[in-house]
Amino acid sequence: MSSDVIDLILSDHRRFEDLFRGLRDRSSDRSGLLGELSDVLVAHANAEEKEVYPALRRFRKVDDEEVEHGAEEHAEGHQALLALLEVDDTESQDWEDQLEELVETINHHVDEEERTILNEAREAVSEERRAELGEAFSAARVGELDDHPGRLDRVRELVSRTHNRVD
Ligand SMILES: [Fe+2]
Numbered sequence: 687m688s689s690d691v692i693d694l695i696l697s698d699h700r701r702f703e704d705l706f707r708g709l710r711d712r713s714s715d716r717s718g719l720l721g722e723l724s725d726v727l728v729a730h731a732n733a734e735e736k737e738v739y740p741a742l743r744r745f746r747k748v749d750d751e752e753v754e755h756g757a758e759e760h761a762e763g764h765q766a767l768l769a770l771l772e773v774d775d776t777e778s779q780d781w782e783d784q785l786e787e788l789v790e791t792i793n794h795h796v797d798e799e800e801r802t803i804l805n806e807a808r809e810a811v812s813e814e815r816r817a818e819l820g821e822a823f824s825a826a827r828v829g830e831l832d833d834h835p836g837r838l839d840r841v842r843e844l845v846s847r848t849h850n851r852v853d
């Protein structure tokens with residue numbers, strides 16, 4: 687498995703898509719899949735913000751504003767995730783509506799991240815440095831996952847912390 691940070695990020699993005707597909711299916715274990723998605727989404731976003739985004743900001747060819755915008759979109763994703771986690775009945779219309787909202791929010795971010803930040807990183811960052819960043823990203827992500835960052839109370843805390851920062 688490559689340790690290039692771009693490959694690692696792309697492989698998580700594919701995993702989000704697989705989990706979304708499972709979540710759309712009414713016959714699947716929606717609560718189980720949502721728990722898995724929630725942990726991976728939060729761990730991925732936090733590891734990007736901790737290890738990848740700050741490093742990329744230091745490369746002049748990577749647009750600072752895109753990186754900042756990426757972090758804002760993570761906050762929007764966490765908010766949409768919280769709204770879905772807060773609906774108890776996975777068979778309700780409300781649950782379907784919040785899933786649709788989450789999928790749209792995350793797909794929008796993933797699309798933009800791949801088109802801007804990752805393309806710029808491909809051009810501006812050497813393979814060697816991308817491998818180092820990949821190792822830092824993996825370690826941060828695994829540390830996050832061990833802690834189950836996607837639990838309802840943790841996501842609530844994360845969303846309220848972001849609100850306080852913005853206010
Ligand atoms: Fe990402």
Ligand SMILES: [Fe+2]
Pocket residue numbers: 731734756760795799
């Ligand atoms: Fe991201």
